[in-house]
Amino acid sequence: GAVVSQHPSWVICKSGTSVKIECRSLDFQATTMFWYRQFPKQSLMLMATSNEGSKATYEQGVEKDKFLINHASLTLSTLTVTSAHPEDSSFYICSARDLRYNEQFFGPGTRLTVL
Amino acid sequence: GENVEQHPSTLSVQEGDSAVIKCTYSDSASNYFPWYKQELGKRPQLIIDIRSNVGEKKDQRIAVTLNKTAKHFSLHITETQPEDSAVYFCAASIRSNYQLIWGAGTKLIIKP
Numbered sequence: 702g703a704v705v706s707q708h709p710s711w712v713i714c715k716s717g718t719s720v721k722i723e724c725r726s727l728d729f730q731a732t733t734m735f736w737y738r739q740f741p742k743q744s745l746m747l748m749a750t751s752n753e754g755s756k757a758t759y760e761q762g763v764e765k766d767k768f769l770i771n772h773a774s775l776t777l778s779t780l781t782v783t784s785a786h787p788e789d790s791s792f793y794i795c796s797a798r799d800l801r802y803n804e805q806f807f808g809p810g811t812r813l814t815v816l
Numbered sequence: 817g818e819n820v821e822q823h824p825s826t827l828s829v830q831e832g833d834s835a836v837i838k839c840t841y842s843d844s845a846s847n848y849f850p851w852y853k854q855e856l857g858k859r860p861q862l863i864i865d866i867r868s869n870v871g872e873k874k875d876q877r878i879a880v881t882l883n884k885t886a887k888h889f890s891l892h893i894t895e896t897q898p899e900d901s902a903v904y905f906c907a908a909s910i911r912s913n914y915q916l917i918w919g920a921g922t923k924l925i926i927k928p
């Protein structure tokens with residue numbers, strides 16, 4: 702299967718700072734990437750769909766000005782959590798669609814803790 | 817929009833017995849139904865999937881069935897082993913946009 706990496710794997714930051722998370726497809730080109738958030742003992746919640754070269758499509762209730770998504774190349778999408786607060790602490794997971802396998806492959810996730 | 821319900825939330829079975837997890841979906845346009853296994857702190861791993869033109873699919877100890885009329889699909893794990901303990905998620909998708917709508921998850925506990 703395809704490989705998706707995510708960086709960093711974990712981050713601790715102070716309230717009010719911004720954090721950038723990178724999602725890379727290592728061995729394929731991904732025209733579409735997805736960003737999820739997962740709180741403890743809960744399911745994955747789709748935050749936004751990121752399309753290369755265009756603006757991301759955000760799900761209802763997700764603030765686009767707070768969660769900035771950039772998909773500047775076919776192998777990289779970034780999620781920036783701006784002015785992070787403790788309630789933003791969560792497990793953030795990206796996935797990328799690989800046309801060769803016609804399915805989504807997930808990154809290892811980033812655990813964000815905001816103090 | 818699509819809504820996926822998953823039951824039970826927790827399932828405890830004796831090692832060697834079978835486990836069944838059920839999901840229902842609301843959007844009749846959904847045509848792709850994957851199942852994922854997630855261990856604590858790790859990424860979801862696709863274990864099996866089924867497309868709407870198929871009623872059943874099997875891969876060794878794992879099988880998935882789909883009833884399009886009733887809009888439900890199920891995961892069956894036979895001869896369960898301790899390493900099957902994890903959280904399992906079902907999902908549904910309309911292939912045109914590839915967005916996955918997730919069930920709430922089932923924590924599967926295999927008792928030795």
